[in-house]
Amino acid sequence: MKMLQQMTALLLLTGLCVGQPPASDGDATVKKSKAHVVKKSEKKAAPTVSAEDIKQLKELIQAQQAQIDQLRQTVAQRDQQTQQAQQTANDAQKTATAAREKAAATEIVVADTNAKVENVQADVSDLKTTATNAAVTAQEDQKRLGLVETLSSRFRFSGDVRARYENFFQEGTQDRERFRFRLRFGVDGKLSEDFIGGFALASGSQSDPTTTNQTLSDSGNSPDFMRKTINIDRAYVTWKPSAFRGFSATAGKFAYTWVRTSNTFDPDLNPEGFSETLSHKFANPTLKELNLTATQLVLATVDSGKLNTPNTDSWAFGVQVGSKLQLGQRWTMTPTYQILNFIRPDIAVFGSNGAGYSSTLVGTNGTAIGTNYGFAPNGMSNCVNTSKAYGSKIGTGFCSQYQYSDLIVNNVIKTGIARLPFNLIAEWEKNLRANSTLTKDRKKHDTMYYFEASLGQLKNKGDIQFGYAYTHSEQDAVIASYAESDQFKPTNVEQNRIFFNWKVRNNTTLGYTEWIGRYLNTNLAGVTKNPYLKRGQLDLVFSF
Numbered sequence: 456m457k458m459l460q461q462m463t464a465l466l467l468l469t470g471l472c473v474g475q476p477p478a479s480d481g482d483a484t485v486k487k488s489k490a491h492v493v494k495k496s497e498k499k500a501a502p503t504v505s506a507e508d509i510k511q512l513k514e515l516i517q518a519q520q521a522q523i524d525q526l527r528q529t530v531a532q533r534d535q536q537t538q539q540a541q542q543t544a545n546d547a548q549k550t551a552t553a554a555r556e557k558a559a560a561t562e563i564v565v566a567d568t569n570a571k572v573e574n575v576q577a578d579v580s581d582l583k584t585t586a587t588n589a590a591v592t593a594q595e596d597q598k599r600l601g602l603v604e605t606l607s608s609r610f611r612f613s614g615d616v617r618a619r620y621e622n623f624f625q626e627g628t629q630d631r632e633r634f635r636f637r638l639r640f641g642v643d644g645k646l647s648e649d650f651i652g653g654f655a656l657a658s659g660s661q662s663d664p665t666t667t668n669q670t671l672s673d674s675g676n677s678p679d680f681m682r683k684t685i686n687i688d689r690a691y692v693t694w695k696p697s698a699f700r701g702f703s704a705t706a707g708k709f710a711y712t713w714v715r716t717s718n719t720f721d722p723d724l725n726p727e728g729f730s731e732t733l734s735h736k737f738a739n740p741t742l743k744e745l746n747l748t749a750t751q752l753v754l755a756t757v758d759s760g761k762l763n764t765p766n767t768d769s770w771a772f773g774v775q776v777g778s779k780l781q782l783g784q785r786w787t788m789t790p791t792y793q794i795l796n797f798i799r800p801d802i803a804v805f806g807s808n809g810a811g812y813s814s815t816l817v818g819t820n821g822t823a824i825g826t827n828y829g830f831a832p833n834g835m836s837n838c839v840n841t842s843k844a845y846g847s848k849i850g851t852g853f854c855s856q857y858q859y860s861d862l863i864v865n866n867v868i869k870t871g872i873a874r875l876p877f878n879l880i881a882e883w884e885k886n887l888r889a890n891s892t893l894t895k896d897r898k899k900h901d902t903m904y905y906f907e908a909s910l911g912q913l914k915n916k917g918d919i920q921f922g923y924a925y926t927h928s929e930q931d932a933v934i935a936s937y938a939e940s941d942q943f944k945p946t947n948v949e950q951n952r953i954f955f956n957w958k959v960r961n962n963t964t965l966g967y968t969e970w971i972g973r974y975l976n977t978n979l980a981g982v983t984k985n986p987y988l989k990r991g992q993l994d995l996v997f998s999f
Contacts, residue, residue: 610644614655615998619668626986635668641689649696655725657688663832665721665940689725704731713748713775714791714863716882717939718905718926724937728752728770744779750795754803769803772796773859785869795859796888797934801843801852804936805829833940836947837931838894838979854893855901855931860885870910874918880907889931895979900947903932909954918958926950930979943972943988947979964996 617637624630641655659667661684669683691707705712711720712730720726734746754769773795780788806829829835829851843852861884868877882905889901909922928938928946935945942950949972956966970990974980 610642612640612642613999614638614640615996617994617996619995620993622991623988624990625988627984633673634671636671637667637669638685639667639688646692649694651693651695653689653691654687655689656685657723658683658685659688659723660684661686663940664724665832665937667723701734702732705729713750713773713793714777714789714865715793715861716863716880716905718882718903718928719859719861719884719933720937721940723940726750726752741781742778743781746777748775748777749773750775754797754800757802767799767802769800770798771800772798787867789865791863791865793859793861793863795861797857800857800934801845804831804853804934805843805851830936831945832936833938833942833945834935836935836944836980838900840893853931853934855886855890856888857931857934858887859933860887874915875911878907878909878922880905882906884932886932894930900929900931900976900979903928903946913956913958913964916958916961919956921955922953924952924954926952927975929975941990941992942970943990944974947975948972949975962998964994964998966994966996968992968994 615637616639619635619637620632621635622630622632636658638658639655640657641653643651643653646652657667658669660669667688672678672680687708689708689710691705691709693703693705693709695703706729708725708727709730710725712732729751731749732746733748734744736744750771750773752771752773754771757767757769773793775791775793777789777791780790782788838854839851840854841851843850845852861882863880863882866879866881868879870877882903884903884905886901889899891897891899894900903926905924905926905928907922907924909920911920912918913920926939926942926948928948928950930947932946938945942948942952951971952968953971954966954968956964958964968991970992971987972990973985973987974982977983977985
């Protein structure tokens with residue numbers, strides 16, 4: 456500050472010296488007066504000011520002026536910096552204010568976020584708990600699924616539901632129609648390494664094993680919407696030793712293990728007893744397979760204490776040999792031959808003492824054919840002896856005994872169209888134990904022959920099959936109780952069958968069958984008129 460005062464004084468002096476104008480005539484008096492003053496001053500103090508001093512003073516003034524300019528610049532810069540600092544401070548104040556506002560908002564958001572986080576944490580905890588429970592449940596479900604997969608891989612489920620419309624037309628009798636259904640369900644599975652077992656349930660009457668049909672509101676069995684019965688249709692165990700391939704043994708109530716047609720055993724009947732099969736395949740261009748099947752069928756077991764005979768059980772023992780032959784590229788033949796001998800069939804059919812059943816038997820056309828004729832779902836068409844001896848008692852029995860000698864030849868011929876193979880079945884059967892002494896004409900009626908021709912197959916969706924079959928069965932050729940129940944009569948029958956089937960879907964089949972039959976020998980039947988009975992069956996079958 457002191458330097459600034461000195462510089463100001465020098466500037467004033469400099470201004471006086473430099474700014475002094477030159478002398479003029481008008482100023483003489485003034486000069487004199489000033490000179491007089493100077494002289495007086497010089498008398499007091501007369502300092503000497505040289506040009507060098509003035510020069511130094513000017514230089515000093517110039518330096519000081521430069522310093523002043525620099526100071527001004529410095530001050531201006533400082534003012535600018537101050538303004539900038541003030542602006543920065545203002546901005547900082549605004550920013551701080553905004554930051555405080557944001558901080559307040561952020562605190563609110565943070566609080567909300569913390570609350571949400573807490574909720575999320577709670578949800579996560581719940582989810583973890585749920586996930587843990589779900590994992591445990593999934594493990595349990597996986598175990599159950601594994602068990603189900605194991606069971607499904609070991610067991611096979613099958614069955615079907617059939618809806619049928621049926622009508623009957625015959626000259627001299629009242630026309631008839633009815634609606635029926637069939638329900639079947641079965642399970643077959645591997646019980647262990649060497650054992651297979653299964654069972655099946657089916658609709659139908661317990662007193663008629665040759666059919667699984669149930670008539671809707673049948674007046675004789677279940678009218679007025681009564682519940683229908685479900686029965687055990689099969690229950691069996693089969694042993695297939697892994698150490699002896701090609702051999703199997705079956706016990707129980709089982710499906711047929713041998714080749715047969717419906718002329719000897721109805722398709723709905725499942726035999727009971729035992730069966731053993733031995734088969735072997737060959738790598739031969741002609742002989743493809745050989746098999747041997749033995750059967751021991753239990754027809755009836757009776758407490759022998761009720762009779763005076765030591766043994767009153769009824770059995771059937773048989774053996775069948777068969778093969779598979781490839782005769783060229785198109786023709787496959789499967790011939791089989793069976794001997795089946797029935798032991799005491801009278802007891803199985805007519806009861807332990809030949810008393811039979813008390814109800815009146817009715818034929819397919821509704822005509823009563825007699826009473827006490829034993830088990831005969833479609834009428835007893837065999838020759839019957841009403842003076843049959845049962846120990847010390849007399850009852851009803853067969854005129855003949857029965858031993859089937861049955862030859863069946865099944866042929867499949869490729870036509871060049873994969874879906875239309877030609878199928879031809881021929882059967883010739885003879886009862887080797889038929890008796891002529893008690894028949895009405897004293898002749899043996901012991902022969903049955905049958906053939907069936909069809910075109911097509913029923914394997915895939917859209918497949919069709921149609922054909923014709925003819926049966927010639929004499930009176931005592933087979934036991935009437937077990938033969939086909941849909942034809943006009945089990946035996947003593949001339950039967951025609953026309954059929955057509957269409958596989959609408961893989962599990963759905965639509966079919967129609969027309970049965971046209973009549974008596975083969977009217978003399979044995981005791982009738983004079985012999986019109987054909989026409990029986991139509993329209994079927995819709997759903998399989999699973």
